[in-house]
Amino acid sequence: MEKIMIITGASRGIGAATALKAAEQGYIVCINYLRDHDAANTIVRKIHGKNGKALAICADVSQEAEVEKLFQTVDDKFGRVNALVNNVGILEQKIRLDQMTMSRLNKIFTTNITSHFLCAREAVKRMSTQYGGNGGTIVNVSSAASRLGSAGEYIDYAASKGAIDTLTIGLAREVANEGIRVNCVRPGFIYTDIHASGGEPNRVDRIKDQIPMKRGGTPEEVANTILWLLSDEATYVTGTFIDVAGGR
Numbered sequence: 001m002e003k004i005m006i007i008t009g010a011s012r013g014i015g016a017a018t019a020l021k022a023a024e025q026g027y028i029v030c031i032n033y034l035r036d037h038d039a040a041n042t043i044v045r046k047i048h049g050k051n052g053k054a055l056a057i058c059a060d061v062s063q064e065a066e067v068e069k070l071f072q073t074v075d076d077k078f079g080r081v082n083a084l085v086n087n088v089g090i091l092e093q094k095i096r097l098d099q100m101t102m103s104r105l106n107k108i109f110t111t112n113i114t115s116h117f118l119c120a121r122e123a124v125k126r127m128s129t130q131y132g133g134n135g136g137t138i139v140n141v142s143s144a145a146s147r148l149g150s151a152g153e154y155i156d157y158a159a160s161k162g163a164i165d166t167l168t169i170g171l172a173r174e175v176a177n178e179g180i181r182v183n184c185v186r187p188g189f190i191y192t193d194i195h196a197s198g199g200e201p202n203r204v205d206r207i208k209d210q211i212p213m214k215r216g217g218t219p220e221e222v223a224n225t226i227l228w229l230l231s232d233e234a235t236y237v238t239g240t241f242i243d244v245a246g247g248r
């Protein structure tokens with residue numbers, strides 16, 4: 001059976017690293033992104049350069065119609081998806097909760113929570129044995145922030161990741177007997193562009209001395225964990241979390 005993966009938010013950072021490694025492991029990789037067409041297509045070209053199969057698909061996964069179109073495109077091009085990496089996630093500028101606007105809260109919650117629910121819904125309809133599927137695996141990308149709360153910086157982001165932790169537990173139990181495993185990784189401080197969106201591109205270097213391992217992580221280290229959870233090495237693992245956070 002072909003291994004067909006959708007990764008949301010995969011034009012850069014953790015999603016892109018996961019796409020490159022997944023292709024090396026024989027997955028057909030569907031690289032979702034929002035704006036950066038060139039970056040997404042660069043990942044596709046790298047995969048094609050190594051004789052892998054990949055497709056970049058632009059879709060705002062916080063919007064129901066675009067999620068449905070994303071999954072339909074994959075159905076039409078490759079067949080039923082059997083691996084989903086719910087990776088998309090955004091940060092806004094660092095502020096206290098008493099300054100947060102409604103539009104900011106809506107943007108964070110729809111992008112970081114609703115998107116994961118919508119993509120999981122479409123994946124379950126294709127993977128579940130109840131729908132005639134052959135099973136599959138889902139990995140949600142949460143954050144150490146769900147445990148730590150991000151006080152004074154972005155409690156909205158941290159709380160959105162708390163929702164992803166709960167989604168993982170609930171969905172894993174809901175579909176455990178339908179051939180689907182659902183797990184979660186919780187990265188700590190990883191060198192990607194997400195910190196620039198929070199207004200501090202060099203955040204990882206500023207904070208690294210507070211991390212027990214005294215360094216930030218790489219997108220590849222998170223990707224390795226995601227791929228292990230998706231793999232046949234983890235067939236009895238569901239509803240659980242791996243912190244990839246250097247001991248933090």
Ligand SMILES: NC(=O)c1ccc[n+]([C@@H]2O[C@H](COP(=O)([O-])OP(=O)(O)OC[C@H]3O[C@@H](n4cnc5c(N)ncnc54)[C@H](OP(=O)(O)O)[C@@H]3O)[C@@H](O)[C@H]2O)c1
Nearest residue numbers: 009010011013014034035036060061088089143190192194
């Ligand atoms: N980096 C860290 O330190 C860290 C720590 C803990 C957890 N995480 C989590 O890890 C995940 C990946 O983070 P990252 O640091 O790799 O992020 P990143 O480098 O900022 O990349 C974000 C990706 O999401 C895409 N995207 C944004 N909004 C989208 C939308 N509405 N629909 C579709 N795609 C969208 C972007 O596409 P475009 O390029 O087209 O805009 C980009 O590919 C996130 O869930 C994040 O919360 C990261």
